[in-house]
Each structure stands twice: as C-alpha cells, then as structure tokens.
Amino acid sequence: MGVDGGAVHGQGTAHADASPSLDALLEALPVACAAFDCETGRLVAGNRRYHDQFGPVPGHVSRDRLMRELHPGSTGDTPGRRDVRLPHSGRWYSLHWGRVEDTGQALDLLSAVDISERIEVLDSHKSRQEKLLFTSRLMSVGEMAATLAHELNQPLAAIVNYLNGSLRLVGQAGGPVQVERALQAARTQAEHASAVIARVREFVRAREPRRSAHRLAGIADTVLELLRLEAERQELCIELRLPEDLPDVYADRVMVEQVLLNLVKNAIEAMRETPPGERALRVDGRVNLDGDVEVRVVDRGSGLSQAEQDQLFSPFFTTKADGLGIGLAICRSIIEYHEGRMFFEPSPEGGSVFGFTLPVAEGRT
Ligand SMILES: Nc1ncnc2c1ncn2[C@@H]1O[C@H](COP(=O)(O)OP(=O)(O)O)[C@@H](O)[C@H]1O
Ligand SMILES: [Mg+2]
Structure with missing residues (x-):
C-alpha cells in the first residue's frame, strides 16, 4: 500500500504478500478512520471508532452524503482538512481526507481526530479574555464618568446660579407662583445632579463611601x-x-x-x-x-x-x-x-x- 507520506524506507515490495488487511490497519489507528471507494463513494472499511463516533451521522456509509453532512456548501472534491462539530454528540473533530491507492483500487480515506478538549480549552480561555475585557470596560466607564463629571460641573453650577437669580427676581415681582414652583423644582433637580456628580468624582478618586446616620x-x-x-x-x-x-x-x-x-x-x-x-x-x-x-x-x-x-x-x-x-x-x-x-x-x-x-x-x- 502506498499511503501519502507513509511509504516505508527501502524496497516497498518486500512484504507485499504479508500486508495486513485494510480492516486491520484501520483498526490499529488511534482515531476514527474510514475508507470509501473512490468511484462509487461507498464505505469499504471503517474502524470501530468510526462506527461508534460517526455511526449516527446520516449517510455515514456514503462518502457523498457524508460530505454533504459534514461539509455543507462544498462542491465535489474532498476538501483536505476541516474542523467540524457533530450535532448528535456535540464533539469537535478535525477531519482529514486523503487519497490512497491499494492494488488498483483507489480509496478516499477519512481520518477524524477528536479535538473537543482543545476547543474547550480555547473557549474557556476566550471567556476569560472576555471577562478581562469586561473589567477593563468597567474601568473605562469609571474614567468616562470622571471626565463627564468634570465637564458637567461648571455648567451645572451656572444653571443653579441662574435659577437662584431668577427665583430672586420672581420673588421680588411677587409671582406668578407657578413659575416660582417650576424654578424651585428645576433647582432641586440641578442640585441633585451636582451632588451626584460631586459624589461620582469623589467615588472614582477615593472609592470609599462617606457614611453617617x-x-x-x-x-x-x-x-x-x-x-x-x-x-x-x-x-x-x-x-x-x-x-x-x-x-x-x-x-x-x-x-x-x-x-x-x-x-x-x-x-x-x-x-x-x-x-x-x-x-x-x-x-x-x-x-x-x-x-x-x-x-x-x-x-x-x-x-x-x-x-x-x-x-x-x-x-x-x-x-x-x-x-x-x-x-x-x-x-x-x-x-x-x-x-x-x-x-x-x-x-x-x-x-x-x-x-x-x-x-x-x-x-x-
Ligand atoms: N423592576 C424590573 N422589572 C423587570 N426587569 C428589570 C427590572 N429592573 C431591572 N430589570 C432588568 O434588568 C436589566 C438591567 O437593568 P439596569 O442595570 O438598570 O440597566 P438598564 O435599566 O439600563 O437596562 C434591565 O434591562 C431589565 O431587563
Ligand atoms: Mg436601569
């Protein structure tokens, strides 16, 4: 057999007669493996791992159906390497398709390495990264708050001053009382906004509440x-x-x-x-x-x-x-x-x- 890259040193013909069967070869491999007839696409041999792990995939005995299942959107030729997730088990596999010539019969050989654990490690790394990103975003929210507080402080103080002035004028003129109430309400809101901003600035700086009864x-x-x-x-x-x-x-x-x-x-x-x-x-x-x-x-x-x-x-x-x-x-x-x-x-x-x-x-x- 002349598997890609697998030709053993020296005269490959010496042990031709003693070649193990395709079934025995596949069985000895540590990953799920299957061989399909190149012409018909029918499954010729598959090891136990293949049947256990890919048995539930619709069309696992036909190369073309399997291709449609595992590589949707691909056309015709076997695509070389590809990572896929099997829906029935949720596990990830790195698939490799290779062509093999065996005494006149051409075979498409599929090997599937289970890479679920590697993907999990990557995922948990990613979610740790995301958490870190969150924290840093939260920190920039703090910085943004401090900048905003700084920028808003002046105009708010001005608003309170204008409102106080207006209230004095309305008081001197003796009304109207609705305007006076509206001005007072506006001042309450503006003073609250100032207080919040003052606390945000202090909080961002000191990160400590100032407590009393x-x-x-x-x-x-x-x-x-x-x-x-x-x-x-x-x-x-x-x-x-x-x-x-x-x-x-x-x-x-x-x-x-x-x-x-x-x-x-x-x-x-x-x-x-x-x-x-x-x-x-x-x-x-x-x-x-x-x-x-x-x-x-x-x-x-x-x-x-x-x-x-x-x-x-x-x-x-x-x-x-x-x-x-x-x-x-x-x-x-x-x-x-x-x-x-x-x-x-x-x-x-x-x-x-x-x-x-x-x-x-x-x-x-
Ligand atoms: N009283 C509530 N009833 C129902 N859902 C609420 C209530 N309070 C908060 N939530 C949910 O929690 C989410 C987060 O609230 P919050 O942190 O105040 O952010 P925001 O109000 O900007 O959405 C809201 O979008 C809403 O889905
Ligand atoms: Mg809210």
Missing part, C-alpha cells in the same frame, strides 16, 4: 421628588411604607439615593406595558432578622425570566433599546461597599421585588 424616609422623599414627573406621566402612584420607628441607616446619603433612584426608575420602566389601572409601585422598609434595615421596591411589571435573573447584575446586561445596563451593577457595588446585600425575587403579586440591606447606624457613629 440617615433616616431612610428622608432619602426616599428626595428620590420620589426627583421622580415625581416621571411617575405622573405614567399615571402611577408610588406608595411609601416605612415604619415610623425604622432605625437610621449608616450610609452615604447621595449614594443610597442613587441606588433607590435606579431601582424605582427600573420599576417604572418595567411597567410600561402594564395597563394603567394595574400599575402599582411600593417601597417597603423593615428591620430584617439579621438586624439590618431592608428596603424593597415592589412593582407589577413583566417580571424576569430565569435567564434574565442570572445576568441581572452583570455590567452591560440590558433588555432595553435605550438601556446602558450598568444601573444594577452600580447599585450592587454601592450596596456592597456599605456591607449590605442586593437581591431580587419574583413578587407574589406578579412583577418583581428588588431590594437591598444597609447596616443600622446605632453603635457606628
């Missing part, structure tokens, strides 16, 4: 005030259920405002498709079994599939056309900086519950 009710009031317009637009009434005797939390006020704002915003956005009569949003507060303050934002939105739940807090996960997907990731890191815990659970009333815990201030200040 705060009433949760005060934090929630600020957030609801900021979202009032958005809630009205959606004909939505936000119910605040915080017990009078809820202990103060030990937290960075602006950062926790940011968390609650994100959660309530998400809840509002989740109810875009809910009929107006069924929309309801509640913010609950209580002391949990560990003695921490627990806040829960409960909506009647669409809820979340299992696949969505698994990815919720990953950076850049979003199902919204206009979403950034960093809201929840930021919430979670803020809460973890506060030694608290962020959680999600499906709401028994339909919709979702997003919550977090914060340590109580007593004994820490």
